Amino acid sequence: MKTDSISITDQPIDYAAITEQVRSNECGAVVLFMGTVREMTAGKQTVALDYEAYPEMADQMLQQLVDEARDQWDVHAISIEHRVGHLTLGEISVAIAVSSAHRKEAFEAGRFLIDRLKEIVPIWKKENWADGTTEWVHPEIEAK
Amino acid sequence: MTVQQIQVRLFARARELANSDLISVQVQEGTTVARLRQALAEQVPELQPLSGQLLIAVDNAYAGEDQLLTETQEVACFPPVSGG
Numbered sequence: 001m002k003t004d005s006i007s008i009t010d011q012p013i014d015y016a017a018i019t020e021q022v023r024s025n026e027c028g029a030v031v032l033f034m035g036t037v038r039e040m041t042a043g044k045q046t047v048a049l050d051y052e053a054y055p056e057m058a059d060q061m062l063q064q065l066v067d068e069a070r071d072q073w074d075v076h077a078i079s080i081e082h083r084v085g086h087l088t089l090g091e092i093s094v095a096i097a098v099s100s101a102h103r104k105e106a107f108e109a110g111r112f113l114i115d116r117l118k119e120i121v122p123i124w125k126k127e128n129w130a131d132g133t134t135e136w137v138h139p140e141i142e143a144k
Numbered sequence: 145m146t147v148q149q150i151q152v153r154l155f156a157r158a159r160e161l162a163n164s165d166l167i168s169v170q171v172q173e174g175t176t177v178a179r180l181r182q183a184l185a186e187q188v189p190e191l192q193p194l195s196g197q198l199l200i201a202v203d204n205a206y207a208g209e210d211q212l213l214t215e216t217q218e219v220a221c222f223p224p225v226s227g228g
Contacts, residue, residue: 035228051227054155054220057204058227082227094228114228122201122220123227124156136157137226138197 002077002099006062008055008123010085013092022077022099029103031110035094037087045130051084051093054122058082061121065113073109075100080113082123093125146173148215150180155222158198161190171213177202178209184221194223 005021019032037049066078076099083093096113100106118139127135149168159165169183177200184191184198191198200207201220213219 052156054222057201060204118228121227122155122222122225125226138157138223139226
C-alpha cells in the first residue's frame with residue numbers, strides 16, 4: 001500500500017519523482033497536475049512570482065485536503081508538493097499526483113485537490129511585473 | 145478585567161503592511177476572535193488596507209468569530225490565500 005505524501009519546499013519540484021511516488025501495479029491511471037508560472041495575466045507581463053507559506057498550517061490543511069479527497073474517491077495514492085520562494089517564468093509552483101484503479105477517480109480527485117488547495121491552504125503569491133512593480137495576489141479582494 | 149497580550153503571526157501582505165511577522169495585541173482576558181479583530185484594527189492601523197478581508201487562524205486552523213482566545217494558542221492573521 002502506497003502512503004500519501006505532502007510537502008512544502010523551497011527547492012525546484014521534481015515532478016517525475018512526485019509521479020513515481022503514486023505509481024503502482026494496482027493502478028490503471030495516474031493523473032499529474034502542475035501549476036507553472038505564467039508570463040501574461042490580463043495583458044500584464046510577469047517576470048517572476050514570490051510564494052510565501054504559513055508552513056505549519058499549510059501542512060495541516062494539505063493533510064485535510066488529502067483526507068477530504070479520500071472520503072469522496074477510491075484513490076490509491078496522493079502526492080502533493082508546493083514550492084515557496086522566488087520562481088521565474090515556467091517554473092513549477094505546485095505538483096499534485098493521484099493514482100487510482102480507473103481514470104475517473106484520479107481525474108476527479110486531482111481536480112478537487114487543486115481547487116481546494118487554492119481556497120484553503122495558507123500560501124500566497126506576489127507578482128513581480130515587468131515594469132518593476134510588485135503586487136500580492138489576493139483573489140477575494142481583486143476582481144476575479 | 146485582566147489584560148492579555150496575544151502574539152499574532154502575520155503573513156504575506158499583512159506582514160509587509162505591518163513591517164513585522166509577529167505583533168503583540170492587547171486584549172481583555174477571555175477575548176474572542178471577533179474582539180481580536182477590533183483590537184487589531186485599533187492597535188495596528190497599518191493593516192487597514194486589508195480591513196474586512198483578514199482571516200484569523202488559531203492553532204493552525206481557521207477560527208470562527210466566537211472562538212475564545214488564550215495566550216498559549218498560536219494565533220495568525222493573513223489575507224485571502226492565493227497559492228497554486
